[in-house]
Amino acid sequence: MATTNNMTLNLKIWRQKNQTSEGKLVDYRVENVSPDMSFLEMIDVLNDQLVRKGEDTVAFDHDCREGICGMCSMMINGKAHGGFKNTTTCQVHMRLYKDGDTVVIEPFRAKAFPIVKDLTVDRGAIDKVMAAGGFITANTGNAPDANAMLIPKPVADEAMDAAACIGCGACVASCPNGSGMLFMGAKVSQLALLPQGQPESPKRALNMVYTHDTLGFGNCTTHAECEATCPKGISIEHIARMNREYLKAAFTYHEKNRSEGAG
């Protein structure tokens, strides 16, 4: 772990006071960046300088800083989370950059994610899609013994692949249509794979897709930018499974039951 070879970086960061004000890219220079720093720690250093100069710090979302909470976001040089394989922004380390590099940092941009301030966006739309059906109605106290329902390992593993979604919204930010099909598909697919999820499967697909569309997310046109950028490596096969669930339900599910549970 190197502690020398410190770098200097030129940053262009999107500054925007609030949702209604205009934003612009502002230049900053950060010196003494260690290769062992995380990307967010590098911004911490910048913010520390700003506080000392009496200026407003750069607002960005972050929490666990270990790649699992899904709170950190940012477009780094035009790519969600910087475009490194299976990596969230908080897990990007500065050894991936060179001394003198210019790095452009912008918020996730999508119609469904309005900007709150600087690099912070409002991803509340994700909760609304989840509330439309991203659950199994198993009220507390109803459950049978955990081993009463056997689930073949390959099925459980595939459900887990889908369930790994951290709800960060990188898929939406990187999609030319601002579609939320990957995170929604991951949830629909996870629950459609499991026997517990079957009873509500048709209603889930219909309600979630309907809600998704009303919140300003676009449709999927299979660019697969989402899969390439997803920090948890979630496959667009889950979108395909969701589409099958949706079609099946559209043919077989009775319309009158549809409103309950919608966002």
Added chain:
Amino acid sequence: MSFNLDPKIPAGPLSEKWDKHKFEMKRVNPANKRKFTVIVVGTGLAGGSASATLAELGYNVLSFCIQDTPRRAHSIAAQGGINGAKNYPNDGDSVRNLFYDTIKGGDYRSREANVYRLAQVSNNIIDQMVSQGVPFAREYGGYLDNRSFGGAQVSRTFYARGQTGQQLLLGAYSGMMKMVAKGKIKQFTRREMMDLVVINGKARGIIVKNLITGELERYAADAVLLCTGGYGNVFYLSTNAQHSNVTAAWRCYKRGAGFANPCFTQIHPTCIPVHGDYQSKLTLMSESLRNDGRVWVPKKKGDTRKPADIPEEERDYYLERIYPSFGNLAPRDVSSRQAKFRCDEGHGVGPTKQAVYLDFRDAIKRDGKEVIAARYGNLFEMYERITADNPYNTPMMIFPAVHYTMGGLWVDYNLQSTVPGLHVLGEANFSDHGANRLGASALMQGLADGYFVAPYTISNYLASTPLEKVTVDDNAFKDAEQAVKLQTSKLLGIKGSRTATEFHRTLGHYMWDYVGMSRSEKGLKTALDGIRKLKEEFWSDLKLNGDTSDYNLELHRAARVADFIELGELMALDALERRESCGGHFREEFQTADNEAKRDDENFTHAAVWEYTGSNSSPVRHKEELVFENVKLATRSYK
């Protein structure tokens, strides 16, 4: 003594207490539940599961979280697993066995009745989570798989790859969202609780700060559930998330809730070592790695050879040597302390010499790389991303780091604090882990409290307590809001020269050096003096820009640091007063000939509960005596 520390443990045999209590508790008629409103602060495993369950029962729930969505609460970061006494592997596990391991693991400083109940409901949790679609790991036959964790000689840990906390939290969150859609939960995000409102001696509401607008908001209810997690960030560097803080719990303490065993802190043995001043957090490497990884240091002091060049006979597998029956799966407090001892003796490795090896060479040789990758692949990748070392080829370097706080607000058997109507769940309370928590027990406790304990005891409280009508226009709300405003303008008015982060970092140094893995009277007094001075400096030299009308992140941070400084002082005081060693609390003056913790059962078989008495007077230390009727107090041995 103004505190009522009656634990309200039901009479009768240990295994029948909870059933008996459930029968005896008062219930709220189904049609009347909709007349009650309950505030739940926090949306981790405890808060999420409690919100969902209370809403399912018919209560109106107001749910608050500090992040942008409930799904990001820090429970999400738990990696390894959750315990349940299912005995699926047929290795002789039972409720009594899980109870016993947890009591012993906590070094006999937790309450028997609570821990037994925790073990009892552990099985319901596994059932509940499976039925909600949590994709736990399975065997080829379709049955659930288990693995082992520290401090147990059975395999009782259920897991979902290295993301168990995430999967459980998403399960609880999905239950919550289901009730949000039904209108039974009103969800408030990016809110931070700033004060508790107490009216006629009962918790009746909260003041929260809208973190985006900076505005203060008032909410009234019939009961308040605090599910705000632990306070490990008092050490500045810990495995906790950046937003994890003590403010909500601390403000409750100042409103009359007793704070129990604040000094009981868990230092987790397997974390990625500190490597720079700019560092903002420490990353945990799951305890499950110790199922296959072997911990060692070079026998030669100051050995600078590469690990691969150090021959077998020159390696000290010290956990296997000292604790042959538990080996690398010795509990966390014990493993951490031994790592510290090795580094203090000069056997530490890496650039800072503050690290030991966690080596998978033998496991890879035995099982093959693929098997190890299937078990720990994501953890190995995470390690490589942070350190640029590949653990398949070279051992991990690890060192202990602050991870969990066993201490917290005091609660009785009903999870009610010393303020009636204020219930405290999960890591925020003190009840179940004594002086040391065993691995895979935090998830268990959060969900036990939220799904299977609080929903009953809250009903009992609401059904048996006369609750006057209150509104947010009552004076108590105005006064509480005014107090928060006053503090905020005080912070903004200091106009000093040092940032909140600088103060926090300095506090962290005091805590780690003197209130960390090893504590002494002299060190604790140094910490107390230093922290008191730091507090004065904070209130006279804090640098803060901006005002309250904006998304002012520095202001939010400063308010948290102010509370952390006060908490740090209380932790040092608590550690000083507990003149024994137990679990994670290691006082150098009290150790056995072979450096193990030496308890003083005669004088310290109690929970120390601190009462706030005002900003200018010392807090008062009360005791809840712990009575052991079913377990014989013994010297804890993992040898």
